[in-house]
Amino acid sequence: MADQVKYWLWWILTVLAAGISTNLHGQATKRPNFILFITDDIGWGDIACYGNPTVKTPNIDSLANKGLLFENAYLTASSCSPSRASLITGRYPHNTGAPELHDPLPPGQVMFPQLLKEAGYYTVLSGKNHMGPQVKQAFSLISPGKGPGGEEDWVSIIKTRPRDKPFLAWFASYDAHRDWQFDDKGTAYSPDAVFVPPMLYDGPVTRSDLAGYYHEVSRVDYYLGALMEELERQQLLDHTYVIFMSDNGSPFPRNKTRLYDSGIKTPFIVYGPGVATGRTKALVSTIDVAPTLLELAGMAVDGRIQGQSFRPFLKNGTKKGSRDFVFAEHNWHVFQAHQRMVRYKDWVYIRNAFPEKAAYAAESTRHYPAGNELWDAYDNGLTRKEQEDIFRVPRPPEELYRVTADPHQFHNVVNTKRYRKKLRFLRKVMDQWIDETGDTVPENPTPDRDDIYGNRLPGDWQKGEKPGAAKHAEKITKKGPLRKRDIRAAAY
Template sequence: MNKRRNVCVTLLSLFFLLPLCHANDTKPNIVLIIADDVNWDDIGTYGHPTISTPNLDALAKRGMRFDAAYLTASSCSPSRASILTGRYPHNTDAEQLHWDLPTTQVTFSEKLKNAGYWTGAAGKWHMGEAIKSRFDMVRESYYGNGSLTGAEEWQNLLKLRPKEKPFFVWLAAWDAHRPWVPEETNLPHQHSQDDVVLPPYYPPTELYMNDFVHYYNEISRFDKSVGELVKLLEVQGVADNTLVIVISDNGRPYARDKTTLYDSGIKTPFIAHWPKGIKNKGTSTASIVSVIDLAATFVELAGAETSSSFEGKSFAHLFTDPSLNHRTYAFSERNWHDFEGHGRSVRSARYRYIRNNYNDLPATPSGDTVYHETWRELIRLYDAGMLNEHQARPFLAPRPREELYDLKNDPYELTNLAGDKQYLPILQTHRQVLDNWIIESGDFIPSIRTPDDFDRRTGAKLPVRQRPRPMKKDMYGEGAY
């Protein structure tokens, strides 16, 4: 009698546990992989003819490629803080480079954690110590502890996760951030100068061509890390119901790309792979998405509670129908990054509008670019009068207050149409759209300017000066234009 009663109790228990088990089986695992300083079109699947990225190309072929995905900042830590919080950089209180993300901010990782997910992060961190508590495990890699790729702990993290829970992991690479490691021989592919496709705003010197070779090699190394990670998901038997998204935090680490508001700074590669969830494999979508939408998308797919602080919106519907419209505009901002700067941009399907609020300052690139020999080469050529107007743009001061580009006819954003009367209606529309976003998002111009960290020409480190958090008092409003 007791045996029969125990069997009944066991069966009854299993009956009530079945919905929970089923729920865990249907909740997708989520893997977010972030490259460092990799341009959106420096990947094979986006049309680059020579860069070796077989693993990323295969992910896109088996999944979905997003052709109009944009970052909120072309700057490492502000971009990452924006992604994690689902907020525009100026609302994260971490909009300047190397500002820690405050614990007052809500992150999507904690929402997933509350919904029963195991959450982990590995690789480059760059958002401060305090916010690590929003993950169950963080295994940080950086140059100082011997990391070359930032991917050394990715696989260990997946091996350490509890197997009975759905999981979310944030995997961040160092590749392709400077400094390069050109002496390394254990690379998946060795590129040559014959592989280099140089944008027209770079001088085609021997130094630039060789430097791009090293940049390409690091992209291939990132591709190898992604491939090894996906293989481990397959070995663990979880690949079918794991959504893998691969993006970059900003554009390539050269003048005129990283820290700018052009597509080469703000547009990101965006590849999604999810065998169980993407209806039509090998598709692409032209619908505009912003990385600010990742938080809302992840909590929806996980069945987690959302946060009123999230400013993005879920694009989960694109996985079943990539032809649907998601956004009409994507917004991006430029704040302090080694050098003072303040600008805002809106991107539509065809046009980009940029507003340079500190247009008295030149568009000096990031510090890791300015202390590199390619910058010294650029200065030498500029002083000798050997650069054309596009190659010399990082030295221009004052800059135009407004910039407007037709990306269909001018993909490198070389011809500013803001002063062309023919484009005045388009300019006015984008002005108004940006003004509306500024008001709706509570954007602001800082009450004080932040001092530069380096000399803009020599790259020499300047005396350490405190960077106080500026008051948010100089608000935008109607009548800015």
């Protein structure tokens, strides 16, 4: 009965707010438009404004200069479909019912584009979906996208949209997903001149692989520029919010799927009316996008959404954000996994339920060029310690990193005596989040599907128990701790 009352109260508030919104300064205004520009497999450090010395991204850099660049924006999973399912619902992967790669979003899950659509928005998804058939009801139009990166119809979609409705455009590129495709919209990079991240082996094969990757990053930049030009031509920039982000880390060893910053951090830039300009170190999670956009549209936030709106923070981005903690998870993605992460201030704590397993992703095997060269280098004794993470078995059940001193999380200080108090506190934070959100370690988890060469393992492979299933986490709405004050009986 209480749930029904909450629903009808939410529905009434939404209807009342449907025709009007407020800007960041609280003034009545026309309902804003939203463009969610989601790239595929682009790591947070692989854009010029985030410090990459090789890649050319003038349009992304321009958006960052005119808007607010987040230095500490975190995904909830560094894995394609779980990340997207989490984004569209504003819920943690194990709470969506789709926590593993290729899981379709099940019926009954909240989707913020559907809420916008029901409130009168024209909603469109173009490009990569990877969330299953349920999302069709959330969008007025779904397009597979055009061109090698899926971006070629985006400008035409903005041109031909209904002019009597505000819009949400979920523009999701296939760039920069393997295998590389080259055209005249991306920059051509010389393998000899590319920046090689320190977790990768610096060899000719890896350099060539990175040159293809950076080409697709530059193609994304080209289409962002074309989109911004069209918004300007239609005089839409004064009432359109643009969010630029990615779904997971780059498709290279120790990045994609992983809970280190190279995998779980996302580039995150917000541009729009009243949004502060500059850079911020405030923590934000991608589950916060849903409640933020709903509030910007003047709507009530559905009670099933676990994210925390950062709308109040947008007009003064130099101040502290809306949360002290962000959480993320690593579940099955071709290889068996169950890891959990919490970021708090300068600290990252990771818990691994399967320490006996190597931390593989398809990109860290011999199946792809950079991975194959790394394996060859390791076999021949040519690698450095920071390049050998994927070969470590068993792995530590717990990891602790001080991010400011160790930005790549190469040096695990979990056994350092002077950090024991911090470790106890973060264990407590993690325990509370697991308890409140209904996370579980499956007794019959999904097994490895492939070998290290990218070949299917013999036998009748099938998925196992999903994280959270034992506690029906897909029905849980608790958010877990957001602020330090939320921690029960803090372990100091």
